[in-house]
Amino acid sequence: MTKKSLKFVTFYPMKCMVEVKRGANIFNTAMEAGVSIRTECGGKGICGKCKVIIHNKNAVNALTEAEIKHLFPQEIKSGYRLACQVILKQDVDVTIPEESRIGARKILAFGLERQLPLKPLVRKFHLKLRKPLLSDIKPDFERLTHALSTVSDRLEVDYEILRKLPDLLRKAGWDITTAIWDSCRIIAVEPGDTSDKLFGFAVDIGTSKIVGHLVNLATGATLSVSSIENPQIIYGADVMTRITFAMDSEANLRMLQKIVIEGINKVLTEVCEKARVDSRNVYEVTIVGNTAMHHLFLGIQPKYVALSPYVPTVKSPINVTARELNIKINPNSVVSVLPVIAGFVGADAIGDVLATDFHRLNKPSLLMDVGTNTEILVGNSDDILSCSCASGPAFEGAKITHGMKAENRAIERVRINSDLNVEYKTIGNVKPTGLCGSAMIDVVAEMLKRGIISHKGKFNSQIETPRLKRDKNQTQFVVAWENETATNKEITITQKDIAEIQLAKAAIYAGCSILMKIKSLKKENLDKVFIAGAFGNYINPENAKFIGLVPDVPIRKIKFVGNTAVVGAKMALVSREVRKTAETLSRKIRYLELATDPEFDKEFFDAMFVPHKDLNRFPSVKEYFKKHHRDLK
């Protein structure tokens, strides 16, 4: 076949040239090639999110109704189209603009997407078996395994498949496709050729949120993403409350397990609907989560994780069939729960390490996965030390008066000018309803810069601005006036909110300090500082330093990496090598119980200051005040 008979699309800015399958639109082509384009409807022309720029209008079909509905006239003039509506007539160059790139999404379901050799544990084989004859009486199962002898000479089979095998083979006329897990176990036998239907599901069970990615295991492409609030939240917003509930009775424990599995099934249904995939064609699930979520998902009593000496029941990877757990994929498939590190550093931290390649860094670095519990890791390829701190859900928007998740209508960036007026940017560029984590960091940092709050985080009674409102109960700073908001109510930050943020960042910073002390590292030794978590993708790194959330390192060293936990789960889904690495990491990464360190209390107390009691630890902040001829009081 010559190039002439084929059509190619080249995606920019990644400069990726892809052959277009007959009849495929640009969206399908991008997905198949692993080039992620934003979508909420899975390419049905409903959501209008998959905007791309076509460089040669004549190379493609005319505008469709869906595009006329979703695109602004100005966009149409500039060559914008919806990727799912565009069919090629000839080769074409396509730019995926910032807003349509997955990395640009505010939901942060995606983190780093790393290149990996595609080696999923599940493989499919289309087979045409010879039917038995009196001269060839090989039994059905042996007929199947004989045809698969190049895969393995010792294949097991799920009992439920065996039961259905004789009728299935004959109804299918001996033309079947089989799915094999880890070259050792037949997990599906299906009539006809279904070898192109091979999907996997990567899940991060967060304390607050369950995030799921549907992956095409044949190409490695992420097909769709969905997330819901962790339904366990009705039994407690934080891990400890849920553990306490589970301790009360076996029934409570079972309830928590049941509802998290229902939640996962809901996310599964959503990702499958978005990508128009039958959930029975999902053949593997990888799960990450903190250790408490891990235990609750498996129905293991998490009590002892919460009681000294805080040991989990198991840290090794666990494989359970989907049927046993009631996960609604192919029932004989394996649900692989990635290994954990310790009672409070879970599989999510392993995911963080895998996604950032932390375990292969030459130079010492720091990683923090900020959530209701924040996991911190310090080290490099030689040795990694980990800890966990109860930072609370402030950065995820909970316990903050006008806090919210990093989603549409959340203020994500804030600047306070020298006249104490406020500029802000909202996700979706619409009227705001609240503040997400990145905005909180900005507000606190900016208030510190402008002297609105003190070194201790207290509002300065000397400041004169209508934005600082004092009533008998509470002092608060107005970020957005009532006429600017979607709710017609002011969006403010209160003294109590500031205290919550101080508690969170102090716990995290103290954890970093203790680990660095034990590893004999100074901030100057850190090569990289990775910040993972769901508090927004546009954190201002200078402001993160200003409030004392991260050590005072040069800004170029700070990397915001989003939800790396689920990326780790996804890497494990597509690569058997990654699973081995995960197991090694689980054994090798050391764990420190922060409570046992005699200096933790002092470190925590000192870090309650903004940015820190000892300003010498934050020379860039000190420098700022010096430059502005002010003292930090």
Add this chain to the structure above:
Amino acid sequence: MTKKSLKFVTFYPMKCMVEVKRGANIFNTAMEAGVSIRTECGGKGICGKCKVIIHNKNAVNALTEAEIKHLFPQEIKSGYRLACQVILKQDVDVTIPEESRIGARKILAFGLERQLPLKPLVRKFHLKLRKPLLSDIKPDFERLTHALSTVSDRLEVDYEILRKLPDLLRKAGWDITTAIWDSCRIIAVEPGDTSDKLFGFAVDIGTSKIVGHLVNLATGATLSVSSIENPQIIYGADVMTRITFAMDSEANLRMLQKIVIEGINKVLTEVCEKARVDSRNVYEVTIVGNTAMHHLFLGIQPKYVALSPYVPTVKSPINVTARELNIKINPNSVVSVLPVIAGFVGADAIGDVLATDFHRLNKPSLLMDVGTNTEILVGNSDDILSCSCASGPAFEGAKITHGMKAENRAIERVRINSDLNVEYKTIGNVKPTGLCGSAMIDVVAEMLKRGIISHKGKFNSQIETPRLKRDKNQTQFVVAWENETATNKEITITQKDIAEIQLAKAAIYAGCSILMKIKSLKKENLDKVFIAGAFGNYINPENAKFIGLVPDVPIRKIKFVGNTAVVGAKMALVSREVRKTAETLSRKIRYLELATDPEFDKEFFDAMFVPHKDLNRFPSVKEYFKKHHRDLK
């Protein structure tokens, strides 16, 4: 410790010296040592079956009430005691008389008992784990597997065990016993030291009967035996009727599976009660059965076994957890279904081969396992050829007017004198209620010898004896008069009964002939003829030849081996090597579909004669008639 502080018992005739544990009686001691003594109550002094002869009365305790009740005065004088009632004061010699040896039982639940190195797949380990400390935060599961690292460095665990592990370990104070299957899977974790409670269950699922043996996996001793009628019998006495029922619907198939499992659970309950063993301490089950029983037990559609080209769904060994199958042993344990050979030669035939060492014989031999289906094997260590024939349940007592199983009150031997009077022996030496298989063989052979029936099996109208009763419907021969029987009714054999026996033996003989023809063997080449099955243990081999059931070989070559199928299952239970052999045999033993042999019909027709149309095949019968100056008409 010197010998003086220990006590020993030496069992005769096996000359086996065994140390007596403190407080143990002779029955317990024998059982622990693997010396089988007959019992029905499991050593409670209730059944009176465990009679032994004590050579030095002064070495043991005085007679107990139970013994005075069960033993005759003459027996007491001769030194008889009940083994379960005897406690040693000093070393003693004990003879186990014929009637108390397991081999002498008429129930035929036991076959050959062969010596094997004791290597069961399941092993138990008593462990005292260190409790976790802040300085030692190894998780519970890794703490357990670390302690077991000499057993395996890669132990899996059943998910249900993992769930219960944290509470169990702490309630047990970290003092536990674990059961491990095949050095790879933890199937039980129990508080305290339960290492002496390690039992297995071997099952033969016959078309007519389910037989189960409870085995102490720590010693290899058989503790108890039980059997029931296969409850599937209500859906058809023969395999084909049951397969037809299963073909009708998935619900029917499920029903047949359900009731056979209920039957197995009933046998399990009985053997456990007899031996006072908790069924939760049974950690493995091995199952043999013909291929149809095998498929029905696993809930696999057996339809295609019955339709040309008669292929089973699977022949490899199948391991399924007890929980999945609802077998009421330790739920995480493995139920191992032994491999089959072909559609009509099942795991029972593999059991026969294992129990008789058939696959290691140098010289060509013949084996027949007589049942509703009779499996026949011909060959030696080089090559074994097998087939199956539908012989019907006649020899098991079904379809015969006064037929019954080889149990108490069954006539087991018959002789017809020259005056045409009948002598017989009944199992249990009580008044009879019917005829078991061995008696039927005798009756037919003896009637032939006395000319009561002809070469074609027809009653001789010339014979004058009140025992030959003719009415308009039926001619029958009276074996026992009404005043001699437990039912006060005559026990007879009818013309129709004789025809059933002819059909059965003709099918079996024809099968043997075809296999021998294909293997180019004459009867003179046969070194051994093994006859397995449940038709009685005291078959008269001469009479078996006289009716043409077995080829006319010297009597010394004929071995009656009882239920070898269950013995094979038991061997697999205690030896991992035997399982490997079973798998090899399943692959290596060749199968012949008798229906495909062009000579089968003629062979079958000729064998309908008694003993055979061609008397030259039975020179010893020919010789008998020559000697008695009579012709066989």
